[in-house]
Amino acid sequence: MLKGSLVALVTPMSNGGCIDYSNLEKLIDFHVEQGSHGLVIAGTTGESATLDFDEHCELLNRAREIINRRVPMIAGTGANSTSEAILLTRCAKKAQADAALLVTPYYNKPTQEGLYQHHKAIAEAVEIDQILYNVPGRTACDMQPDTVQRLALVKNIIGIKEATGDLERLRQIQQRVSKDFLLLSGDDATTRQFILQGGHGSISVTANVAPAQMAQMCLAALAGNAEEALRIDQQIAELHRVLFIESNPIPVKWAVSQMGLCENIFRLPLTPLSEKYHATLRNALVAAGVL
Numbered sequence: 001m002l003k004g005s006l007v008a009l010v011t012p013m014s015n016g017g018c019i020d021y022s023n024l025e026k027l028i029d030f031h032v033e034q035g036s037h038g039l040v041i042a043g044t045t046g047e048s049a050t051l052d053f054d055e056h057c058e059l060l061n062r063a064r065e066i067i068n069r070r071v072p073m074i075a076g077t078g079a080n081s082t083s084e085a086i087l088l089t090r091c092a093k094k095a096q097a098d099a100a101l102l103v104t105p106y107y108n109k110p111t112q113e114g115l116y117q118h119h120k121a122i123a124e125a126v127e128i129d130q131i132l133y134n135v136p137g138r139t140a141c142d143m144q145p146d147t148v149q150r151l152a153l154v155k156n157i158i159g160i161k162e163a164t165g166d167l168e169r170l171r172q173i174q175q176r177v178s179k180d181f182l183l184l185s186g187d188d189a190t191t192r193q194f195i196l197q198g199g200h201g202s203i204s205v206t207a208n209v210a211p212a213q214m215a216q217m218c219l220a221a222l223a224g225n226a227e228e229a230l231r232i233d234q235q236i237a238e239l240h241r242v243l244f245i246e247s248n249p250i251p252v253k254w255a256v257s258q259m260g261l262c263e264n265i266f267r268l269p270l271t272p273l274s275e276k277y278h279a280t281l282r283n284a285l286v287a288a289g290v291l
Contacts, residue, residue: 004037012262078103195221
């Protein structure tokens with residue numbers, strides 16, 4: 001169910017910084033029509049770090065209503081406080097999310113034992129499928145394969161979003177978990193190889209602006225059609241790069257705004273894309289055929 005191209009959806013905002021639910025509906029409808037296989041709400045790309053607790057939960061509830069079971073919904077509920085992550089994950093369960101995505105605690109720099117106890121405590125506290133999320137480039141915390149192996153034995157921890165971009169790390173995890181443990185790429189540039197080497201899909205930034213191509217590429221790779229997956233991936237390879245020309249989600253929200261799907265509005269400390277990068281990103285969008 002949670003395979004293929006899962007979009008790490010941007011959170012549209014209006015002047016004053018409020019969540020723009022009208023454009024959220026437009027975005028969700030767009031992705032359903034374009035063939036995305038699922039949506040991640042309130043993840044890193046969704047600016048979850050700038051949402052307060054109540055609006056985070058409200059966003060999950062409203063998104064679930066709009067999605068209306070047309071595609072799976074994964075709720076971002078990670079936090080660097082275990083107790084807060086439990087509360088957010090309870091909100092995800094109440095919103096009837098299909099799964100929760102829990103980033104490793106950032107800034108705290110916990111030990112591997114700390115990571116194990118953190119995720120185990122959340123899984124035991126909230127009966128909802130949970131996906132680990134390892135992105136050391138943002139958190140200063142790297143969950144090692146041995147820790148993934150231990151957590152994979154917890155019944156409702158069903159997979160991991162592995163965003164190191166290291167395909168050797170994928171191999172190491174595969175050796176330690178069962179075949180039904182969900183392996184999702186968190187690095188668009190290596191997603192094709194990740195799936196061809198046994199991964200199940202991607203939680204993608206690029207899919208915000210090229211949803212049909214990402215969905216088709218993931219399906220080709222899942223089918224073992226390496227040539228077709230490469231052909232599609234080459235069309236959007238430049239997007240994989242330039243959507244990180246500044247910190248995510250700055251470039252991708254600008255790109256989505258250029259497509260007329262939301263406003264280019266952020267909350268501090270995030271700021272709009274520097275003007276010097278506009279032409280570079282626009283050219284990549286045109287080359288990919290999405291603008």
